[in-house]
Amino acid sequence: MIAASTSSGSYQPTTADILIVKKYFKLFSIPLPDELIDDIIDAASYWALHISDMLLPMPNGNSDMMYMRTLPLAVYGTEGDFLLDKENLQGEGFVLGGLPPAELEWAAPTRAKPFRKIEFQLWSHDQGWGGEHGCQGTYNGAYSWFDASVERLDSTSCITGSFEFTQKDVKRPFIPSPSTLQKNIVAERQTTHHIVTWTDLDNIKEGSPEAIEAENRGQGWKSYDGSFVRDLQVGDCITLWMRARFPGWSNDAVKAKITVFWAV
Numbered sequence: 001m002i003a004a005s006t007s008s009g010s011y012q013p014t015t016a017d018i019l020i021v022k023k024y025f026k027l028f029s030i031p032l033p034d035e036l037i038d039d040i041i042d043a044a045s046y047w048a049l050h051i052s053d054m055l056l057p058m059p060n061g062n063s064d065m066m067y068m069r070t071l072p073l074a075v076y077g078t079e080g081d082f083l084l085d086k087e088n089l090q091g092e093g094f095v096l097g098g099l100p101p102a103e104l105e106w107a108a109p110t111r112a113k114p115f116r117k118i119e120f121q122l123w124s125h126d127q128g129w130g131g132e133h134g135c136q137g138t139y140n141g142a143y144s145w146f147d148a149s150v151e152r153l154d155s156t157s158c159i160t161g162s163f164e165f166t167q168k169d170v171k172r173p174f175i176p177s178p179s180t181l182q183k184n185i186v187a188e189r190q191t192t193h194h195i196v197t198w199t200d201l202d203n204i205k206e207g208s209p210e211a212i213e214a215e216n217r218g219q220g221w222k223s224y225d226g227s228f229v230r231d232l233q234v235g236d237c238i239t240l241w242m243r244a245r246f247p248g249w250s251n252d253a254v255k256a257k258i259t260v261f262w263a264v
Contacts, residue, residue, distance in 0.1 A: 012080070012081070013049075014048065014080075015079060015105070015107060015264050018046060018047075018264040019105070019107060019264065021041070021046065022041065025037045038111075038263065041263065042116070042263060045117075048079055048264050049079070049259055049262075050079060050080065050259070051260075052068060052070040052257070052258045053081065053082065053084065053256075054240075054257070055083070055255040056068075056253075056255070058242070058253050059250055060242040060243075060244055060251045060253070061244055062245060062248075062249055064241060065241070066239055066241055066242075067241065067256060068256055070258050070260065071237065072235045072237055073232065073237065074114060074234045075234065107264055108234060109234055111263055114264075115200060115229050115232040115260065115261070116199065116229070116262060117198065117229065117261040118197070118198045118228070118229055118238070118261075119197045120146075120148070120182070120197075120198075120256070121193065121256065121257040121258075122194045122196070122256050123193050123253070123255045124191065124192065124242075124251060125184055125190060125192060125252050126142070126184040126187065126188060126249065127144070127249060127250040127252075128187060128189030129248075131186040137186065139183045139184075139186065139217070142176065142184055142185070142218065143176070143245040144183065144243070144245075144250060144251040145176045145180050145183040145218075145243050146181045146182045146183075146240060146242060146243065147179070147180060147240075147241040147243060148181045148238055148241070149239045150228070150239070151238075152235075152236055172243075176220065176243075178206075178221055179223050181219065181220070182194045182218055191254050196219060198223065198224065198226070199226065199229060200230045202224045203225060206221060211224070232260075238260065240256055240258065
């Protein structure tokens with residue numbers, strides 16, 4: 001069974017914390033309306049979160065491979081920081097933590113689009129050689145990259161069931177697409193730490209200066225149109241894919257971390 005890891009020391013608000021704060025706003029002589037309270041909470045980025053940490057060095061040459069998958073998001077028992085390692089992934093799966101406690105301690109998201117932000121942290125490199133002339137040390141002509149996809153559960157009512165880490169059919173682009181999460185630097189043997197942040201407010205358009213800047217960072221411009229975050233549903237899982245194309249190309253992942261924030 002996968003259990004929550006110990007705190008990193010930084011403050012991470014829980015659903016219970018957020019519910020208490022929202023209750024305080026109701027104690028004013030003139031209670032604030034729910035819509036205004038939600039706006040204040042959003043403006044403060046005071047959101048619940050799930051963190052999936054994966055530490056598993058894994059080379060991937062000229063193929064597609066799933067590196068990690070988050071636990072079901074915004075479901076009771078999956079809030080907090082979780083370490084996914086080889087032992088956990090080869091075990092019996094993740095058993096959700098039973099029925100929710102009292103109303104003040106837990107509440108499932110009620111908004112139609114509750115997710116606010118996803119942060120990907122990737123530690124990786126390519127094969128360390130090759131690439132077209134003039135592309136070494138850049139993201140141009142890179143055929144070693146990461147993608148993200150969503151796995152949608154049939155039901156979010158499986159509070160007492162178990163969740164297995166099994167691969168499902170997803171799109172497998174032959175080369176990096178406009179939705180690419182992150183490319184590796186071409187012909188770089190040293191591990192690079194990339195941080196990619198998507199929000200529900202992203203709205204980058206093709207050809208815009210922001211789109212060009214994203215492409216120069218090795219990220220597909222379309223990954224910043226906001227749809228990935230806005231379309232997430234309660235119980236969804238995010239899968240991180242390693243990809244490499246053509247003989248000699250490799251995507252060597254060292255570790256990864258996915259943090260997902262949602263409004264309560």
